[in-house]
Amino acid sequence: MSNPVRIVDVAVGILVKPDGQFLLGSRPAGKPFAGFWEFPGGKLEAGETALAALARELFEEMGITVTAAHPWLTQTFTYPHATVRLHFFCVTAWQGDIQSREGQQFAWQANRALTVSPILPANGPIMRGLQLPATLALSAVALLGPETWLARLEQALANGLRWLILREPQLDGTAYAALAREVLQRVRAHHAQVFLHDQIDLARELGADGVHLSARTAATLNARPRGLDWVGASVHNATELAQAQRIGVDYAIAGHVKETTSHPGAAPLGWTSFAALTGQGWPFPLYAIGGLSPADVAQAQTHGAHGVALLSGAWQ
Numbered sequence: 001m002s003n004p005v006r007i008v009d010v011a012v013g014i015l016v017k018p019d020g021q022f023l024l025g026s027r028p029a030g031k032p033f034a035g036f037w038e039f040p041g042g043k044l045e046a047g048e049t050a051l052a053a054l055a056r057e058l059f060e061e062m063g064i065t066v067t068a069a070h071p072w073l074t075q076t077f078t079y080p081h082a083t084v085r086l087h088f089f090c091v092t093a094w095q096g097d098i099q100s101r102e103g104q105q106f107a108w109q110a111n112r113a114l115t116v117s118p119i120l121p122a123n124g125p126i127m128r129g130l131q132l133p134a135t136l137a138l139s140a141v142a143l144l145g146p147e148t149w150l151a152r153l154e155q156a157l158a159n160g161l162r163w164l165i166l167r168e169p170q171l172d173g174t175a176y177a178a179l180a181r182e183v184l185q186r187v188r189a190h191h192a193q194v195f196l197h198d199q200i201d202l203a204r205e206l207g208a209d210g211v212h213l214s215a216r217t218a219a220t221l222n223a224r225p226r227g228l229d230w231v232g233a234s235v236h237n238a239t240e241l242a243q244a245q246r247i248g249v250d251y252a253i254a255g256h257v258k259e260t261t262s263h264p265g266a267a268p269l270g271w272t273s274f275a276a277l278t279g280q281g282w283p284f285p286l287y288a289i290g291g292l293s294p295a296d297v298a299q300a301q302t303h304g305a306h307g308v309a310l311l312s313g314a315w316q
């Protein structure tokens with residue numbers, strides 16, 4: 001008789017400092033993968049929620065009391081010894097000094113400059129997800145006209161804009177390609193990243209950082225487009241999220257959350273339905289979109305988002 005696969009639920013905490021550094025700990029001797037680096041956390045007990053397990057484990061392992069944490073993403077990974085479902089949380093505030101209660105070492109790490117290794121095998125996509133900024137901007141040529149928007153773009157770059165999706169469905173192929181060339185040149189000077197919208201071949205040709213897929217285009221793909229660093233998708237429901245997962249996106253944008261002038265008449269999801277979607281546990285970070293501003297980041301995160309995607313809100 002074959003046993004059904006038993007899934008071990010694990011709550012994992014990514015302690016993040018305001019400067020973006022996060023904490024890794026070394027796995028104590030005697031456990032599987034001893035000496036590997038991981039985020040603190042451990043298995044859920046019977047009847048326990050992931051958030052309660054997180055608080056208990058972080059207190060047991062490091063003596064801190066979690067005071068602010070939001071769900072981030074969920075990864076399922078099969079090891080030789082077990083299949084684990086890792087419920088990752090971003091922990092942004094805690095009380096107490098971090099103590100090594102299990103003989104583990106701790107190290108604050110900066111993304112893309114890890115000084116410790118090896119990391120637990122399941123955690124690769126996590127490191128990538130941690131590179132994503134809290135706000136993504138969508139271009140607004142249609143809204144503001146090319147000159148005003150390019151001027152606002154310069155301003156936003158000077159103010160720290162890092163990721164831009166160039167989405168201008170009103171432009172024909174030639175005009176879009178010309179804009180993409182211009183924007184890539186400007187944005188590069190600021191070490192920000194540009195994603196082209198639905199234009200996979202053009203993104204490769206121009207060396208853009210990635211492609212952002214409409215839900216409609218994502219639905220036509222069987223696999224992640226090759227040769228691009230980043231692939232994201234827009235989604236509106238669980239079916240589209242499942243398709244995004246199938247093709248292996250790095251992030252998704254879900255909405256729209258509030259009423260927005262760009263989708264007049266379409267009923268907004270609202271935060272409750274948004275949280276129900278994120279709560280299904282997707283293996284990539286999710287951004288909320290639709291009538292949002294940078295001030296909505298914290299609220300989006302309490303509803304399971306990584307951050308917010310902004311259209312008009314990015315250019316004010």
Ligand SMILES: Nc1nc2c([nH]c(=O)n2[C@@H]2O[C@H](COP(=O)(O)OP(=O)(O)OP(=O)(O)O)[C@@H](O)[C@H]2O)c(=O)[nH]1
Pocket residue numbers: 010011012031032033037038039040041042043057077079082084086120121122123
């Ligand atoms: N804590 C933690 N566990 C992870 C991470 N990534 C990952 O694959 N795991 C896996 O999750 C599983 C459970 O984690 P754990 O060993 O910390 O569980 P625990 O604290 O309850 O330990 P215990 O059973 O000895 O009491 C292990 O199979 C571990 O390999 C991670 O970043 N942090």
Ligand SMILES: [Mg+2]
Pocket residue numbers: 040041042043057061
């Ligand atoms: Mg543990």
